Amino acid sequence: MNMKKGLNVLTGDSLKILPKIESESVQSCITSPPYWGLRDYENSAQIGSESSPVDYVNNVVSIFREVKRVLRSDGTLWLNIGDGYARNGGIGKHGPNAIVGNTKKLIQKRNCKVPECWGLKDRDLMGIPWRVAFALQEDGWILRSRITWVKKNPMPESVKNRPTSATEEIFLFAKSSAYFYNQEGVREESGANLRNYWILNQEAGKYGHPAAFPRELARRCILLGSKEEQIILDPFGGSGTTGVVANELNRKAIIIELNPTYAEIAITRGASIQPQFQSFPSVINQI
Ligand SMILES: C[S@@+](CC[C@H](N)C(=O)[O-])C[C@H]1O[C@@H](n2cnc3c(N)ncnc32)[C@H](O)[C@@H]1O
Structure with a gap:
């Protein structure tokens, strides 16, 4: 555990580590789970490698159930989550041997078959962000906003039969109806209330992680x-x-990451921030 400078980086499975965090100790959770079936982070506890997207949705809901417990009653969850297509087969750089960033495609492990659920057919957009959102709603979360992240520099795609994907969802969930939201925290340039589409550059790969989200996304949330x-x-x-952006904005942060290589990057990035906090409250037990 790295306790310096208000950034705790905990290496391991969130499902096992979250239960060790004190109830109602965290104000806001800002996160982006792996896409279902896209990248292989080479750990059996990884989220995203489930053989069915139904199991993925259930696992994501289980993790956020624990997140809800650790959030204060006026806390919020900001969830950036990506979609994908159901496909049979697959060849070339998008097929079974494809590399995504510095990770391998999980498609290798799931044998590139259309999942047998939700009536999916070859080439169907799976709608995973909304399926997760509805499942979280059913699990007690209040869904307050769907923000569309419009990517200024989307990944090029070789498709010729649909528009290139250039957006992702960020859902704002509240634990209770009396949740904290600082409307003045970020406003439109005109001074108006912030709108629910954010035009931001992608920064994936910039810090050695193939799927890092933009600093500005974290800053706004x-x-x-x-x-x-x-x-x-x-x-x-x-x-x-x-965690890094939270510290820069004078907030404390707890980061949980399964892959020790990425956790190490997080620690190194956090180490460059000036000390802000004399002590970090002991909200984490038995680690
Ligand atoms: C989309 S990436 C997050 C990138 C991050 N927002 C950033 O800016 O660098 C998802 C991360 O979740 C991690 N992960 C997958 N399953 C996990 C689990 N059960 N517990 C903790 N981390 C997990 C993966 O190793 C991966 O680094």
Whole structure:
């Protein structure tokens, strides 16, 4: 555990680590779980490698059930989650031997078959973000907003029979109806209330993680969802973007990451931030 400078980086499975965090200790969770079936992070506890997307949705819901417990009653969850297509087969650079960033495609492991659920057919967009959103709603979360991240620099795609995907969802969930939201934290340039589409550059790969989200995405969620000195959580921490930006904005952060290589990147990125906090409250037990 790295306890310096208000950034705790915990290496391991969120499902096992979250139960060790004190209830109602965290103000906001800002996170991005792996896509279903896309990247192989080479760990049996990884989210995203389930053989069926139904299991993926259930696993994501289980993790966020624990997140709900650790959030304060006025806390929020900002969930960036990606979609994918059901496919049979697959060849060339998009097929079974494809590399995505510095990870291998999980498609290798799931044998590139259309999953037998939801009436999916070859080439169907699976709608996973909304399936997760509805499942979280059913599990007690209040779904308050769907923000569309419009990517200024989307990944090129070789498709000729549909538009190139250039957006992702960010859902804002609240634990209760009396949740904290600082409308003044981020506003439109005109001074108007922030709109629910954010045009941001992708920064994936910039810090050694193939799926890092933009610092500006984290910045907006943190400023809207918390006050200085409060605790921000990311249970799929990756290279630690959420934690680093939280510290820069004078918030404390807990980052959980399964892959020790990425956890190490998060620690190194966090180490460059000036010390902000004399002590970090002991909200984490038995680690
Ligand atoms: C989309 S990436 C997050 C990237 C991060 N937002 C950043 O900016 O670097 C998802 C991360 O979740 C991690 N992960 C997958 N399953 C996990 C689990 N059960 N517990 C903790 N981390 C997990 C993966 O190793 C991967 O680094």
